[in-house]
Amino acid sequence: MSIFLQVDSLAVANEALLEDQPIEKTLSIWNLLTSGGVGGISIMVVLFILLFFALFLYFERLMAINKASKIDASFMNNIKMNITTGKIDAAKMLCAQTNSPVARLIEKGISRIGKPLEDINTAIENAGNLELYKLEKNTSMLATISGAGPMIGFLGTVVGMILAFHKMASGGGQIEVGSLAEGIYTAMTTTVVGLVVGIIAYIGYNHLVVKTNKVVNQMEANAVDFLDLLNEPV
Template structure:
């Protein structure tokens, strides 16, 4: 009978401990609220980083869309003397490569150096459009962890001031609560910084790939213009 009572008592204690642990669990939203005012600018930076990532991915996806056989069709039209048709075909392809070739075709008849310069100028403008807001994303990647650390330092200062103002012995719970609340902003800042850093490097790789495509397109077009000279 005594053994049964001991088992029942231990089971009740275990159940009460599990219920207490469940009631003491803290959600992510509660942690963010506990982090203080510094979490607000970090949240805004996170939203800005996600917006830049989505917007740039949409732009680069559109910029990389060239119809199959684009270069061959341009070569065929230019070789046959259909300059206006080639320009119209390039204008229908709203991509950096299409606009570069359209500019080059419009300069046919000018010296080769002039054509190369006009294509290069258009390429610089297109590159500027592709790299828009990437510097801001890099800034977010560097600033978010520092803001998080700043929030931690200010939170620790407030926690120690509150502890110093208490009379008598400070309980470990009060000390640990102040410290973990201050550390929340560091965790949030690191998370935002990591997301922004990975997004920046991902977009830079995409831009680099598009630059290689633009260079190949311009070189291929210049070679096309030199073909009649080689043949002669």
């Protein structure tokens, strides 16, 4: 009989020990994002709108720049052949049929043939500036998002911290540590999301800058080839 009593006492002790152990709470990403109250959720919505806008701008500009960088390898050879043989109209037609910044630059130069070389160079430079403006369209907004995202996230954290400490003060110092910690990590979630948005926008912006510079170098190289062609002795 004593053996059964010992077993029962051990079982009761084990149950009490299990009850005293802290229960580990699991936290899903959705709960973390939506547990910041109205203010936190509003800032999260703004950050996700910025993220969507940044991704849209990046892929739209990337496709446009990739399209602008594609040019037939034989384009300049055909231009040289037409100009050296006096077929100016054929060279203009070839440029008009080729949808690329390089073709538009060369077309601008061909339309100035017969004028001083300095005027031709100036016309090509002006056309190049216009093409560069088209390539860089809206990319500066990515740079803005890369800076604004972390700042907006930090704003959400500051607001959340203020609310957490206000709750502690209004509780007369009797607030539970767990409740305070929950409010703090919920507030810091906006900073994490803001940093993610900023990093994505920053990487996208710098990638587009590199791609744009490659197209600009391509335009400059072909413009120099065209001017050299005009400088060749007849």
